[in-house]
Amino acid sequence: MLDPKLLREQTALVRAGIARKKFQVDLDAVIAADEVRRHAVAEFEVARSTQNAANKEMAALPKGSAEFQAKVAEMKTASARVKELEKKVSEAEEVWKQIVLSVPNIPHDSVPEGRTEADNKVVSTWGDQTKLVSTVAKPHWDISWFSKAIDFERGVKVTGAGFPFYVGDMARLVRALIQFFLEEAGSAGYTEVHAPLLVNAASATATGQLPDKEGQMYHAQTDDFYLIPTAEVPVTNFFRDEILDEGSLPVKRVGYTPCFRREAGSWGAHVRGLNRLHQFDKVELVKWVHPEKSFEELESLRGDAERLLQKLNLPYRVLLICAGDIGFSHSKQYDLEVWAGGQKRWLEVSSCSNFTDFQARRAGIRFRPKEGKVEYVHTLNGSGLGLPRVLAAILENNLQPDGSVRIPEALRRWYGKETLQF
RNA sequence: GGAGAGAUGGCAGAGUGGUCGAUUGCACCUGACUUGAAAUCAGGCGGUGCCGCAAGGCAUCCGGGGGUUCGAAUCCCUCUCUCUCCGCCA
Numbered sequence: 001m002l003d004p005k006l007l008r009e010q011t012a013l014v015r016a017g018i019a020r021k022k023f024q025v026d027l028d029a030v031i032a033a034d035e036v037r038r039h040a041v042a043e044f045e046v047a048r049s050t051q052n053a054a055n056k057e058m059a060a061l062p063k064g065s066a067e068f069q070a071k072v073a074e075m076k077t078a079s080a081r082v083k084e085l086e087k088k089v090s091e092a093e094e095v096w097k098q099i100v101l102s103v104p105n106i107p108h109d110s111v112p113e114g115r116t117e118a119d120n121k122v123v124s125t126w127g128d129q130t131k132l133v134s135t136v137a138k139p140h141w142d143i144s145w146f147s148k149a150i151d152f153e154r155g156v157k158v159t160g161a162g163f164p165f166y167v168g169d170m171a172r173l174v175r176a177l178i179q180f181f182l183e184e185a186g187s188a189g190y191t192e193v194h195a196p197l198l199v200n201a202a203s204a205t206a207t208g209q210l211p212d213k214e215g216q217m218y219h220a221q222t223d224d225f226y227l228i229p230t231a232e233v234p235v236t237n238f239f240r241d242e243i244l245d246e247g248s249l250p251v252k253r254v255g256y257t258p259c260f261r262r263e264a265g266s267w268g269a270h271v272r273g274l275n276r277l278h279q280f281d282k283v284e285l286v287k288w289v290h291p292e293k294s295f296e297e298l299e300s301l302r303g304d305a306e307r308l309l310q311k312l313n314l315p316y317r318v319l320l321i322c323a324g325d326i327g328f329s330h331s332k333q334y335d336l337e338v339w340a341g342g343q344k345r346w347l348e349v350s351s352c353s354n355f356t357d358f359q360a361r362r363a364g365i366r367f368r369p370k371e372g373k374v375e376y377v378h379t380l381n382g383s384g385l386g387l388p389r390v391l392a393a394i395l396e397n398n399l400q401p402d403g404s405v406r407i408p409e410a411l412r413r414w415y416g417k418e419t420l421q422f
Numbered sequence: 423g424g425a426g427a428g429a430u431g432g433c434a435g436a437g438u439g440g441u442c443g444a445u446u447g448c449a450c451c452u453g454a455c456u457u458g459a460a461a462u463c464a465g466g467c468g469g470u471g472c473c474g475c476a477a478g479g480c481a482u483c484c485g486g487g488g489g490u491u492c493g494a495a496u497c498c499c500u501c502u503c504u505c506u507c508c509g510c511c512a
Contacts, residue, residue, distance in 0.1 A: 041472055045481045052481090055493050059440040068492095075492035243432095243469090374469075 017106025020323035037092040044085040105358035114322025127315030133341030140395040141273035145422030162278030176414035181283035190254035195234035198225040203237040206363035227260035231284035241364040250289040274388035281387040294378035315339040342396030352382030
């Protein structure tokens with residue numbers, strides 16, 4: 001949610017930002033609803049104030065007196081009017097709330113113009129593909145033993161499409177990746193949290209999954225819980241409706257969770273193998289920071305994610321997402337894409353974003369400065385990293401002529417061997 | 423799942439229809455005393471919204487929602503959560 005003051009006092013700026021994002025929002029309707037709301041509030045408060053004063057007088061009168069009885073009769077009409085005005089206020093606030101939630105966050109000045117993903121800017125590329133990618137590279141699903149290591153068919157039997165089993169050393173490799181990501185984040189100052197995998201509607205609303213992206217989440221209807229599409233949801237909600245100490249900022253947390261996404265309608269080309277799943281593992285980095293620091297914190301967050309790919313020796317590039325392709329709640333966003341040498345495609349493995357105060361406002365996460373009023377924190381998050389596509393890149397890029405896969409040095413401590421083969 | 427108790431400010435804990443945003447204690451901040459500190463004393467100390475350049479004023483908030491009443495922290499209904507006991511269980 002945008003700051004209502006910004007909305008009404010710097011309307012032109014907001015309008016320009018929304019235009020850059022290519023969103024269609026009737027800002028005039030938002031402003032009008034705000035005005036109706038404020039007018040209703042003012043009217044109600046005057047009536048209420050009068051009623052309060054009269055009630056104070058009545059308290060001083062003897063209960064049974066004729067004077068008292070007369071006042072009661074008189075106040076009945078005033079009371080009815082207060083109730084009526086109060087109803088008007090809550091209606092006006094409801095209308096305004098609904099409409100203001102449709103206004104997206106505005107993009108930061110450093111975000112490039114653009115309409116689609118084709119307009120995203122490549123800001124850097126790491127790793128020499130000719131050196132780091134195997135000469136016998138092939139798509140991971142074409143590796144001879146692939147279906148033994150990652151069993152999609154039995155996953156279909158047990159659950160449905162997109163819920164594979166990882167078997168034997170492949171399961172071990174998954175666990176090694178999780179360990180590696182968590183340990184690296186720990187060294188970078190993130191406190192590990194092990195979070196709930198189901199959340200209530202209030203949490204899903206605070207981080208922005210509800211009401212718009214409802215169809216993307218699995219819903220446990222008996223208890224009205226949602227399966228998390230990312231650890232961002234429970235981890236960010238940890239501090240929902242709380243006021244943090246300024247001295248504790250920045251707060252940095254890391255969480256590993258499975259993620260569940262219905263991915264309704266997005267199946268089609270390029271989603272074979274590990275490229276898109278209904279259940280996948282991800283390690284997520286979340287930061288709550290001082291508003292003045294959030295854009296530098298975004299750079300360091302991106303650095304924390306990049307370092308993982310470097311240590312795994314996987315070529316990647318960094319995209320600065322253009323205004324038209326950036327998310328609804330985001331102010332600025334970088335994507336990290338790993339090079340999958342077999343598919344010869346870039347695969348997104350991380351998205352690092354600054355939400356500024358947009359998400360904090362929705363979630364009610366604030367801090368108390370040493371002086372002055374309570375303020376909203378800025379929230380950021382980034383994957384560090386999503387597992388399946390990293391796994392795909394490792395399998396494809398490190399495939400050996402003998403059909404085995406060399407495991408990156410950084411993972412051997414937890415994987416325990418040098419190669420993977422079935 | 424069954425029975426009972428409860429939810430009040432950062433924490434503890436009063437308050438059962440009017441002068442209660444709420445006694446008090448702790449914590450915290452400021453000042454006095456002190457070489458400094460402790461102790462003591464005095465004062466201050468919540469969020470949100472609206473109006474205002476500001477000082478400030480008004481409104482609102484006692485778990486959430488609804489109701490009764492001229493008036494609700496206080497009475498009624500409902501939901502959620504917590505605790506205790508019993509049952510079941512990884």
